[in-house]
Amino acid sequence: MNIDEYAALDATGMAEVIASGEVTADEIAAIATKAITAVDDKINAVATGPFDRPLEYAPDGRFAGVPFAIKDLVCHAAGVPTRMGTRMLGDGIRPPADTHLMERFRAAGLATLAVTTTPEFGFNANTEAVTYGSTRNPWNLDYSAGGSSGGSAALVASGAIPIAHANDGGGSVRIPAGCNGLVGLKPSRGRIPMGPDMGDALSGFAIEFAVTRSVRDTAALLDDVAVSYPGDRFVIAPPSRPWAEEVNADPGSLRIAVHAESWADTYVDPEVAAAVDSVASTLEAAGHRVDRATPIFDWQQLLDAHVVIWSAFLAESVAGIEAMTGIVAGPDNLERTTWECVQYGRRVTAVQLGMANAIINTVSREVGRFFTEYDVLLTPTSNSPSVPLGQLNADAELTAEEWTKQIFDTCSFTPLFNATGTPAISLPLAQSSRGLPIGLQFAGPMCSESLLLRLASQLEQALPWADRRPGVHVTSL
Template sequence: MNIDEYASLDATALAAVIASGEVTADEVAEVAIEAIGKADQELNAVADGPFERPLGYSRDGRFAGVPFAIKDLVLHAAGVPTRMGTRLLGKGVVPPADTHLMERFRAAGLATLAVTTTPELGFNGNSEALAYGSTRNPWNTAHSAGGSSGGSAALVAAGALPIAHANDGGGSIRVPAACNGLVGLKPTRGRVPAGPDFADPLYGMGVELAVSRTVRDTAALLDEVAVSYPGDPYVLAPPARPWLDEVGADPGRLRIAVHTEAWSGSYVDPEVARAVEAVAQVLEAAGHHVERATPVFEWESFLHANHVLWCGFLAGAVAGIEEMTGVAASPENLERTSWACVEYGRSISAMDLTAALGAVNVVSREAGRFFTEYDLLLTPTMNTPALPLGRLDANADLAAADWTRHLFDACSFTPLFNQTGAPAISLPLGQSSQGLPIGVQLGGPVCSESLLLRVAAYLEEAMPWADRRPAVHVSEARQVLR
C-alpha cells in the first residue's frame, strides 16, 4: 500500500482491506507513520509521536489495525505522557492506566500512533497552546484548525489518519470538524464513558468521541464505544439497532427548524448563513417540513452559567495538577486567560455554582420543550469559517469574563447542546469563497443520535464532500472512499 492508496480510504474501508489480507496492519502502520510525519511538518498537529509502533490493540476489533490518534486531553493511555496543552505539566505526566474510553478504542482495534494538540486545558476554539505552538489548518495554513480538537482534525483532513479521538465541552468536536471539513458528532451526555478519572466532565458539558471523514465511520465508532462502566453516573438505554444501520435508513418526514442568527447577537458571516439555507432547501425538497424557529433563552444568563462552570472546572483541574506534580500554577506557567479564569474559578462560591446550574436547568427545559415541536434544529456550526491564526489568543491580556465572551462570540451555536446534554453533529456541507470549509450543525433532543445519523447520511449523499481535498494533503491522488 502506498500513501495515496492509504489516504483514499476511510476507516471502514481501510479495516476491510486489512481484514481481506490484501495488506497487513503492520504495513498500514508504516504508511501511516510516514503520512503523520509528512502532514505534521506543515500543520504542527502532533503533541507526541508518531510512535515507532502502535499502542496495543485487539486484532479482532471492527477497526483492527486502523491508524488512530488520541487528543492530549481527558482521555489518556497507560505509559503515554500527557501535557493537556499546558506548560504547567512540563514534559508531561505518565498515567499508569488507560481511561475507560481508551480501553474501548483498543478493543475496537484502533492502532494509536500519536497524541494530538489541543489548546491549554481545552479552553479555546483553536489549538494554539504555547506548550506546542500553533496548529495550522490544512485548507489554508494561515488559518486556525479550530479547537479544542484541532490537532486531530487537521491530521484527518490532511489524509494522515482516517479518524481520530476528539472531545467536546463547548463545541470542541464540532468546531474543528467545521474548520477542517469533517464529520463531528457530539453524543448525548453519558453516551460515551469518561471514567474513571471523571464522572461527568465539565459539570456534564464535556463528552467524548472523534472526528472522521464519513458518517459511516462516526456511526460505527459510536457502536464500539457507547458503553457504561460500573460507577458511571448515567446508564443510557442502547439504541434499537446499531447506529451503523442508520446510515442509509429512511429518516421519515421530519419537522426541522432553521436558525442562522447568533443567540449572542454576534456577527454571522453571510456565506455561513447561506450554506445553512442551502441545506434547508435540500431537506425541504426531500419532503421535510422546514421553517424558521429557535429555542428562546436569555443569552447573558446562559453565557454567565458557562463562565462559572468552565472557570470552576478549570480551577479544579489546575488544583489537581498542582497536587499531582507539586508545582504551583502561576502566570509563568499558564497562559494569561487561563490564569485569569483559574483565579476567577477559585473565587466561585457554592451559591454561584448553584445559580449557574439553575440557569442550565432553565435552558435545558426550554430546549426540551422546543424539541417536542421540532425533530431537529439546523444552524451554522461556527459563526464564520476558520479564523485566522491568533484571532483567539489565549495569551491575550483579557479578564476572565472578557475571554469567555470573546470565545463564545466566535462559537455561538455549539454550546447550547453542551448545556442541555443533547447530541449535535457538524457536517462539511458548504465552502467559502476563499475555499475554507463551512460546517452546518444539526441538533436534536437527548438520545436522538439515530435520527441525526440518518439525516447526516442522507445529506452526505445529497451534498457530497468526499472529493474535496485541502491544500495540505499527504496524497496527490483524488480522494475516493471505497
C-alpha cells in the same frame, strides 16, 4: 498500497482492506507514520509521536489496524505522556492505566500512533497552546484548525489518518470538524464513558468521541465505544438497534427548524448563512418540513453561567495537577487567560455554582420543550468558516469574563448543546469562496443520535464531500 490509495479510504474501508489480506496492518502503520510526519511539518498537529509502533490493540476489533490518534486531553493511555496543553506538566505525566474510553478504542482495534494538540485545558475554539505552538488548518495555513480538538481534526483532514479521538465541552468536536471539512458528532451526555478518573467533566458539559471523514465511521465507532461502566454517573437509554444500521436508513419526513442568526447577536459570515439556506432547500426537496424557528433563551444568562462553570472547572483541574505534581500554578506556567479563569474559579462559591446550574436547567427545559415541536434544529456550526491564526489568543490580557465572551461570540451556535447535554453533529456540507469548509450543525433531543445519523447519511448522499481535499494533504506532499 500507495499513498493515494491509503488516503482515499475511510476507517471502515481501511479495516476491510486489512481484513482482506490485501495489505497488512504493519504496512498500513508504516504508511501512516510517514504520512503523519510529512503533514505535521506543515500543520503542527502532533503533541507526541508518531510512535515507533502503534499502541497495543485488539486484532479482532472492527477497526483492527486502522491508524488512530488520541487528543492530549482527558482520554489517555497507560504509560503515554499527557500534557493537557499546559506548560505546568512539562514533558507530561505518564498515567499508570488507560481511561475506560482508551480501553474501548483498543478493543475496537484502533492502532494509536500519536497524541494530538489541544489548547490549554481545552478552553479555546482554536488550537494554539503556548506549549506546542499553533496548529494550522490544512485548507489554509493562515487559518485556525479550530478547537479544542484542532490537532485531531487537522491530521484527519490532511489524510494522515482516517479517524481520531476528540472531545467537546463547548463545541470542541464540532468546531474543528467544521473548520476542517469533517464529520463531528457530540453524543448525548452519558453516552461515552468518562471514567475512571472522572464521573463527569465540566459540570456535565463535556463529552468524549471522535472526528471522522464519513458518517458510517461515526456510526460504527459509536457502536464500539458507547458502553457504560459500573459506577458511571450517567447511564442512558441504548439505541433500539446498532447505530451502524442507521446509515442509509430512511429518516422519514422530519420537522426541521432552521436558525442562522447568532444567539449572541454577533456577526455571522454571509457565506455561512447562505450555506444554511441552501441546505434547508435541499432538506425541503427531500420531503422534510422546514420552518424558521429557534429556542428562546437569555444568551447573557447562559454566557454568565459558562464563565462560572468553566472557571470553576479550570480551577479544579489546576488544583488536581498541583496535588499530583507539587507544581504551583501561576502566570509563569499558565497562559494569561487560563490564569485569570483559575483565579476567578477559586473565588466561585457553592451558591454561585448552584445558581449557574439553575440557569442551565432553565435553558435546558426550554430546549427540551422546543424539541417536542421539532425533530431537528439546523444552524451553522460556527459564525465563520474559520478564523485567522492568533484571533483567539489565550495568552492575551483578558479577564475570565472577557475571554469566555470572546470565544462564544465567535462560536455562538455550539455551546447551547453542551449545556443541555443533547446530541449535535457537524457536517461538511459547503465551502466558502476562499476554499474553506463550512460546517452545518444538526441538533436533536436527548438520545436522538439514531435520527441524526439517518439524516446525516441522507445529506452525505445528496451533498457528498468525500472527494474534497485541502491544499496540505498527504497526496500532494
